[in-house]
Amino acid sequence: MGADETITDYLDEHYEHLATQARAIWERPETALRETFASRLIADDLAANGFEIEWGVGGMETAFVASWGSGEPIVGILGEYDALPSLSQDATPERRELVPGGPGHGCGHNLYGVAALGAALALRAAMQGAGTPGTVRYYGCPAEETLTGKTYMARAGAFDDLSAAITWHPGYANTVWSGSSLAMNSFKVHFHGVAAHGAGAPHHGRSALDGALLMDVGVNYLREHIEQDSRIHSVITDGGRAPNVVPPEATIWYFVRAPKRKQVDAIYARVLDCAKGAALMSGTTYDVEFLTGCYDLLPNETIGAIMLDKMEALGGVAFSDDEMAFATALQASLDADTIELARREVLHEAATGTTADHIGDVLCRNVIRPSDQPRILHGSTEVADVSHIAPTANLLACCHPLGSPGHSWQITAASGTAVGFRGMDFAARVMAMTGLELMTDARALRAARDEFEAATGGLPYVSPLPEGARPQ
Ligand SMILES: [Zn+2]
Structure with a gap:
């Protein structure tokens, strides 16, 4: 049996379990640095599968690093799990707050954290099955929404010995993130x-x-x-x-x-x-x-190309008719201009030749090749700090309907349903397979490192945090 098949089998077998974990975190949304439940849930699962857990990384109680295996390569999978204030919402296609004014997973980080968990567990299973040397790390990164977690973990040196890092984010297209950020x-x-x-x-x-x-x-x-x-x-x-x-x-x-x-x-x-x-x-x-x-994000094209190959080999996301129906009802809360603008944005960031049909009207089932002339995203992410410490690649997987605004109740709604879990499962597969490739293909890892050295000019990462800054 091929190693990628071990990953597929593992994630087939654990689909319901991972969906349950994502739903549990969705039901108990915790904002930045308060993610006690989510971090514990994920860390317990990793510990039960032989990972060693280090808590309190970077001076944050809800930050952890989980490691399995030994020696090099060391591949890190980044997970996030914080919610946003004021985005409480039921898993319904119409606006229905669960807790008035309460927090909600309006950026889908319940999916983010659990896809990374599924990837780490599936990668471990494949390596154990084949006797592959190397170390798998899960990075439990709190407080992304306040751009705190990874920056403070980076200052503490948590990413310093990584051979490569991989991560993802829920979106409305399936693609590799090729642009930079501010x-x-x-x-x-x-x-x-x-x-x-x-x-x-x-x-x-x-x-x-x-x-x-x-x-x-x-x-x-x-x-x-x-x-x-x-x-x-x-x-x-x-x-x-x-x-x-x-x-x-x-x-x-x-x-x-x-x-x-x-x-x-x-x-x-x-x-x-x-x-x-x-x-x-x-x-x-x-x-x-x-x-x-x-920092500004440095997407590693070498690892991005491996990710894209894996995405294309998997063929995209197979949303069911029920999932499509829910997403269609949810999308009806958005006006036509918003949806059209989103479609144009995806086309703008996609390779030449990508068509609106390829993207789909509601949920994207296909893999979209990124443009070779990527844009700067006018937001910021502290995944960028990791990308200046080790070669890092990032994918997007469809988890909510086309046009859903970032940080919105529509994303909270989709992230608590099978629509979100389906995209999450796809991301877990791609990350595990990409991780395995990096564990076993020394030439690919070398090429990723060479690209990284050229992009950073060999300059070491210097934390942007002044002395005395504390996570808050
Ligand atoms: Zn986010």
């Missing part, structure tokens, strides 16, 4: 002034809110002089309590993003100069609270 810093600037009566004694006051507002004026002028594709956005999280009290405290929270890590560092320095100038103008002081930062 590097980012997230930080708050706290201004400190002097309170005074707003009308009676304003001359005694020094407004911290003035500091925050003047800083943002400076940043708005700066915006014209930063590289294309960079982004700066802010919110004032504390602007004082009442108009008749000169605000003694104010806080403004920024995300600074750019195509390359070095560009973020440069823009960040200039944004901090705006804070300095604003403090001088307003007679206030300030301090900076650095929350998190991440």
Whole structure:
């Protein structure tokens, strides 16, 4: 029996079990750094299958690394399991909150974590069956939604000895993620002034809110002089309590993003100069609270090509008629323009010759070849940090209807049903087979490493986190 068949058999046999695990995490959504139930559920399954678990990686209680096997190669499979606030939703095609205002799996990370679990277990089964040397790692990465987990795990050196890393994300197409994403810093600037009566004694006051507002004026002028594709956005999280009290405290929270890590560092320095100038103008002081930062994604094309081969060999995702019917009813909650825009986006990111028929109207059953001229995704992910430490590849598998907006109740709904479980199962198969190929084909692994060295210019990963930054 071929090793890929062992993987197929294992995942056929464990389909119901993995669906049950994904549903259990979906039923108990936990937001960033509170994922006690989800992390424990996944780690227990790994421990029961001979993996050794290390908890508390990177100073986070819900972060763990599970290892099985010994020696090289060391292939890491990344899992996430955090939910999002305010996206509580039943597994129904119409809007129905389960807990008013409660959290929900509106990014499908219940599927994300469990597909990675299925992949790690199936890869272990295949290696054990064939006596293949090497180490399988499952990375239990909490708090992706706050871009915290992997960044702090990376600073702790958790990925340093990896030969390669593989991961995925739920989406509405089956493809390899070939584009980059933006590097980012997230930080708050706290201004400190002097309170005074707003009308009676304003001359005694020094407004911290003035500091925050003047800083943002400076940043708005700066915006014209930063590289294309960079982004700066802010919110004032504390602007004082009442108009008749000169605000003694104010806080403004920024995300600074750019195509390359070095560009973020440069823009960040200039944004901090705006804070300095604003403090001088307003007679206030300030301090900076650095929350998190991440790199730009470096997709490894060598591993991506192996993934694509495995996806094509599997032939895509076989959604049942029931799954299709549920997805069609769910998609009816979206307007036609949103769906059309999504279709055009998938086509834009796909190889020349891909047709709308190939993508499908509701659920994508086929494998979409990515364009050889990939775009920059204008979001950020801390998978990017791993991609600067080891060759890393990422796939997307269809888990919700075409057009479902990111972080939406529609994704929560689909992620609690067989629609999501079917895509999750496909991702688990592709990741396990890709992992096995990397374990057994030294030439492919070497090529992935050479590509990685060329892309990073041999520069070591330097954590974007300043000394003293703590996960929060
Ligand atoms: Zn996500």
